[in-house]
Amino acid sequence: MAVKNKKEPSQGKAGREIDKLSGVETTGHEWDGLKELNNPLPRWWLWVFILTCVWALGYWVVYPAWPTIQGHTKGKYGWTQHKQLAEGQEEIREIQAAYLEMLRRTPLTEVKEDPTLYAFALAGGSAAFKNHCAACHGTGADGMAHYPNLNDDDWLWGGSVEEIYRSIKYGIRSSHDKTRISAMTAFGTDGVLTRPEVLAVTDHVRALSGLDEDNARGAVIFQEQCSSCHGPDGKGDREVGAPNLTDAVWLYGSSRDAVSSVIFSARNSVMPHWHGVISDDKIRQLALYVHSLGGGE
Numbered sequence: 001m002a003v004k005n006k007k008e009p010s011q012g013k014a015g016r017e018i019d020k021l022s023g024v025e026t027t028g029h030e031w032d033g034l035k036e037l038n039n040p041l042p043r044w045w046l047w048v049f050i051l052t053c054v055w056a057l058g059y060w061v062v063y064p065a066w067p068t069i070q071g072h073t074k075g076k077y078g079w080t081q082h083k084q085l086a087e088g089q090e091e092i093r094e095i096q097a098a099y100l101e102m103l104r105r106t107p108l109t110e111v112k113e114d115p116t117l118y119a120f121a122l123a124g125g126s127a128a129f130k131n132h133c134a135a136c137h138g139t140g141a142d143g144m145a146h147y148p149n150l151n152d153d154d155w156l157w158g159g160s161v162e163e164i165y166r167s168i169k170y171g172i173r174s175s176h177d178k179t180r181i182s183a184m185t186a187f188g189t190d191g192v193l194t195r196p197e198v199l200a201v202t203d204h205v206r207a208l209s210g211l212d213e214d215n216a217r218g219a220v221i222f223q224e225q226c227s228s229c230h231g232p233d234g235k236g237d238r239e240v241g242a243p244n245l246t247d248a249v250w251l252y253g254s255s256r257d258a259v260s261s262v263i264f265s266a267r268n269s270v271m272p273h274w275h276g277v278i279s280d281d282k283i284r285q286l287a288l289y290v291h292s293l294g295g296g297e
């Protein structure tokens, strides 16, 4: 049923027709009988739109915005995220430089007395450790098979901060002239001991930490061949990096096979030197960090 309108088509402003149904003025545009109503956008909306356009224009002028064939428009001040990052880093470097200078002047053993300086050193050491050392010693410095745990108080070469510094700086059996050096004889492959003798001394070594029955023959061999480095009681010697054989800490495993294989062929693992590889500042921070891990003396 057609809607019957009481009002006759009336005239709006500028003589434009008013739509009968909605009572809204039309624009005067008409397509096949369809007429366009004149519903202007709200004022506030229009102004926000204009403002965003103005803002965008300003942005194009000031900041890099449009791609071009050669690259992009650079903006009035040449701002880039790279520059912003570099500036931020420069600021951090300046702050760090002051601390590094202080760290250089402070003997390693005294750094701890200045809590801020100490915290700075540990933070740097911890970051450097993850970069350079974690691959071998584990991210938590808790070691893995063949690589010593640096958290415990069992040290091959010494756990004072200076000894740790030296181990890191020059390495162990590394290619540096000042490296810590000592080589356990490969008693089996070098033909010093027969296989039964290696097994006998293996039993004695395992007996030192209560893993096995003692072996009298092994004990004699131990005094003759091993005590010069591992000590007459098997407690080790840090002068030559010979591990304590009486405790529960084993670098290469405690099974009979593992122990006899070390005695038969020796390991003599290498710890690389870091002198000339990373800065001395970093090595000092690393020494303090490793020392702080729990086993420092």
Ligand code: HEC
Pocket: 129, 132, 133, 134, 135, 136, 137, 146, 147, 148, 150, 154, 155, 156, 157, 158, 164, 167, 168, 172, 241, 268, 269, 270, 271, 272, 274, 286, 287, 290
């Ligand atoms: C390629 C593997 C490797 C990397 C990398 C490495 N180490 Fe070592 N590290 C070793 C080995 C193997 C030993 C044990 C050497 C030995 O048997 O005397 C060792 C020993 C040590 C020791 C002496 C432990 C003790 O008981 O006296 C310290 C300290 C040490 N590492 C610190 C570090 C620090 C700090 C870094 C990083 C800057 C690092 N290491 C990187 C393999 C590595």
Ligand code: HEC
Pocket: 182, 183, 184, 185, 187, 201, 202, 205, 221, 222, 225, 226, 227, 228, 229, 230, 240, 241, 242, 243, 245, 249, 250, 251, 252, 253, 259, 262, 263, 266, 267, 268, 269
């Ligand atoms: C010249 C010194 C020297 C002599 C002699 C020596 N050792 Fe060693 N020994 C070492 C050193 C240094 C290490 C650590 C080597 C390494 O990290 O690769 C070691 C490691 C070991 C280990 C491994 C310990 C572990 O934690 O896994 C055993 C076991 C051992 N020696 C037994 C012996 C026995 C048994 C003899 C005698 C037959 C002997 N050593 C003679 C220096 C010596």
